[in-house]
Amino acid sequence: xxxxxxxxxxxxxxxxxxxxxxxxxxxxxxxxxxxxxxxxxxxxxxxxxxxxxxxxxxxxxxxxxxxxxxxxxxxxxxxxxxxxxxxxxxxxxxxxxxxxxxxxxxxxxxxxxxxxxxxxxxxxxxxxxxxxxxxxxxxxxxxxxxxxxxxxxxxxxxxxxxxxxxxxxxxxxxxxxxxxxxxxxxxxxxxxxxxxxxxxxxxxxxxxxxxxxxxxxxxxxxxxxxxxxxxxxxxxxxxxxxxxxxxxxxxxxxxxxxxxxxxxxxxxxxxxxxxxxxxxxxxxxxxxxxxxxxxxxxxxxxxxxxxxxxxxxxxxxxxx
Amino acid sequence: xxxxxxxxxxxxxxxxxxxxxxxxxxxxxxxxxxxxxxxxxxxxxxxxxxxxxxxxxxxxxxxxxxxxxxxxxxxxxxxxxxxxxxxxxxxxxxxxxxxxxxxxxxxxxxxxxxxxxxxxxxxxxxxxxxxxxxxxxxxxxxxxxxxxxxxxxxxxxxxxxxxxxxxxxxxxxxxxxxxxxxxxxxxxxxxxxxxxxxxxxxxxxxxxxxxxxxxxxxxxxxxxxxxxxxxxxxxxxxxxxxxxxxxxxxxxxxxxxxxxxxxxxxxxxxxxxxxxxxxxxxxxxxxxxxxxxxxxxxxxxxxxxxxxxxxxxxxxxxxx
Numbered sequence: 001x002x003x004x005x006x007x008x009x010x011x012x013x014x015x016x017x018x019x020x021x022x023x024x025x026x027x028x029x030x031x032x033x034x035x036x037x038x039x040x041x042x043x044x045x046x047x048x049x050x051x052x053x054x055x056x057x058x059x060x061x062x063x064x065x066x067x068x069x070x071x072x073x074x075x076x077x078x079x080x081x082x083x084x085x086x087x088x089x090x091x092x093x094x095x096x097x098x099x100x101x102x103x104x105x106x107x108x109x110x111x112x113x114x115x116x117x118x119x120x121x122x123x124x125x126x127x128x129x130x131x132x133x134x135x136x137x138x139x140x141x142x143x144x145x146x147x148x149x150x151x152x153x154x155x156x157x158x159x160x161x162x163x164x165x166x167x168x169x170x171x172x173x174x175x176x177x178x179x180x181x182x183x184x185x186x187x188x189x190x191x192x193x194x195x196x197x198x199x200x201x202x203x204x205x206x207x208x209x210x211x212x213x214x215x216x217x218x219x220x221x222x223x224x225x226x227x228x229x230x231x232x233x234x235x236x237x238x239x240x241x242x243x244x245x246x247x248x249x250x251x252x253x254x255x256x257x258x259x260x261x262x263x264x265x266x267x268x269x270x271x272x273x274x275x276x277x278x279x280x281x282x283x284x285x286x287x288x289x290x291x292x293x294x295x296x297x298x299x300x301x302x303x304x305x306x307x308x309x310x311x312x313x314x315x316x317x318x319x320x
Numbered sequence: 321x322x323x324x325x326x327x328x329x330x331x332x333x334x335x336x337x338x339x340x341x342x343x344x345x346x347x348x349x350x351x352x353x354x355x356x357x358x359x360x361x362x363x364x365x366x367x368x369x370x371x372x373x374x375x376x377x378x379x380x381x382x383x384x385x386x387x388x389x390x391x392x393x394x395x396x397x398x399x400x401x402x403x404x405x406x407x408x409x410x411x412x413x414x415x416x417x418x419x420x421x422x423x424x425x426x427x428x429x430x431x432x433x434x435x436x437x438x439x440x441x442x443x444x445x446x447x448x449x450x451x452x453x454x455x456x457x458x459x460x461x462x463x464x465x466x467x468x469x470x471x472x473x474x475x476x477x478x479x480x481x482x483x484x485x486x487x488x489x490x491x492x493x494x495x496x497x498x499x500x501x502x503x504x505x506x507x508x509x510x511x512x513x514x515x516x517x518x519x520x521x522x523x524x525x526x527x528x529x530x531x532x533x534x535x536x537x538x539x540x541x542x543x544x545x546x547x548x549x550x551x552x553x554x555x556x557x558x559x560x561x562x563x564x565x566x567x568x569x570x571x572x573x574x575x576x577x578x579x580x581x582x583x584x585x586x587x588x589x590x591x592x593x594x595x596x597x598x599x600x601x602x603x604x605x606x607x608x609x610x611x612x613x614x615x616x617x618x619x620x621x622x623x624x625x626x627x628x629x630x631x632x633x634x635x636x637x638x639x640x
């Protein structure tokens with residue numbers, strides 16, 4: 001790595017005409033290639049691998065992904081099959097986490113519940129990202145009327161307490177079970193989170209569009225969409241990645257909260273928030289059945305928070 | 321200052337209008353549950369006329385607004401009780417919950433952040449930051465359930481698991497119970513459940529800005545002129561470090577209102593949160609409007625207080 005440090009750092013924006021005019025074109029091309037291998041992103045990944053918290057977070061997230069993917073194999077029993085002969089069993093060898101009021105195995109329910117949490121947490125944030133980022137880029141890059149229209153709409157959504165908006169949206173969507181129900185929750189949470197991305201990206205784009213390399217692109221006649229995708233977007237990626245990881249943690253909490261209020265994915269689909277809501281009624285006699293779904297939510301959120309925190313330190317030290 | 325006050329009005333109008341439109345876009349209407357068994361087309365049309373539900377949405381909104389200006393918040397469609405009266409009975413409960421949870425948050429966050437920043441990278445700092453990390457990852461309702469398990473189930477009902485006793489002098493009707501000790505018993509667990517998450521968030525934020533401030537030149541100057549550590553930390557450093565924290569506290573109000581809904585549901589408290597969610601689910605338009613109005617009002621008022629706090633923390637910030 002010693003020669004890396006000695007070499008002057010040059011920023012090259014994807015091989016523009018100006019570089020060709022630099023004379024030693026071959027050397028520039030070579031440097032550009034090496035620069036890419038040591039890009040800010042690669043540096044970030046290297047810093048990430050040194051961060052203990054990020055690795056712990058990544059481990060928890062990876063473990064959860066495995067559990068969610070192989071839930072059918074890992075769960076000892078069906079999460080929805082009730083067994084009236086074994087209601088409110090205490091934790092034992094045959095029921096490691098006990099059973100609930102319908103005699104359903106809590107371990108299997110907790111394992112299967114990871115699917116809803118992860119699916120909603122990840123997809124709602126991605127959905128918000130795919131809508132919010134283009135809006136933010138258009139608002140920031142073009143300014144003027146488009147900016148006013150987009151950002152005023154975003155401000156209106158942001159003016160709402162997020163739970164109030166998510167709750168009303170879920171009542172409008174009418175919560176149901178299964179895949180459709182999960183998609184409804186995803187949509188409601190995504191709508192609430194769109195303005196976060198729009199604002200974040202607009203702010204970055206405002207400063208990036210004044211940079212010389214964007215001016216250079218315009219001067220050589222690169223079209224706006226290409227400038228936005230190839231030159232503007234990569235430069236505001238770091239805060240987007242960090243916000244997304246931490247956003248998944250928040251979305252998982254919002255999903256669990258909606259389920260806890262009875263407005264999430266409906267039974268029989270197993271969901272941690274719903275299980276908490278259903279089991280808390282029996283807290284006097286059977287406290288442990290409320291304990292495990294709650295612990296599952298906590299560990300999941302902690303995993304994403306740790307990973308996101310490590311990512312932030314690694315990718316964008318300014319955000320610290 | 322006057323201009324800042326005038327900005328409140330469009331925000332409140334915006335939020336109440338959007339809620340108005342959204343509530344009426346929910347399939348079905350409250351007439352169905354109002355009439356119950358007596359439901360038939362004829363009665364339904366008559367009931368809709370009685371409550372003005374047959375008019376266009378915009379007209380309905382202006383009728384509501386017109387009455388509001390005269391101090392009439394309308395009456396619940398389902399119970400017939402005036403909305404303002406219900407809101408006033410429930411307001412003290414939620415107000416006490418939110419104020420106390422904020423107090424809990426600050427009481428934990430300020431000392432923890434100061435210790436973390438002053439003893440950076442010692443075990444005290446690591447403890448503070450790790451606990452804060454765990455704190456941000458626990459959903460309010462799960463923390464509430466854990467508290468219930470310990471103080472209500474475990475300690476044999478030392479703290480009551482549900483219900484409410486009013487703070488002396490805050491009860492609007494004659495039938496409700498009031499008493500200082502009873503009130504403390506009822507509010508303690510909900511306030512901690514709601515406050516700890518905010519405490520964790522504020523600790524992380526305040527620690528980061530304290531670290532920045534403590535290295536600044538005026539702090540060095542303060543030390544150089546022979547001030548003892550206490551006034552340096554509390555008067556010079558903390559006051560400036562609080563500015564970004566206060567901003568985030570203002571933004572957290574939305575979360576606090578949502579958190580109040582969840583915590584009030586869990587502890588079965590007769591507050592505005594349970595009032596709001598019951599009204600939304602029952603589609604009691606008038607009650608939902610009342611809830612949206614008081615929420616929007618709380619939102620803007622608290623943000624106004626946040627702005628005014630800036631001028632106290634940093635006299636250079638002025639509102640003309």
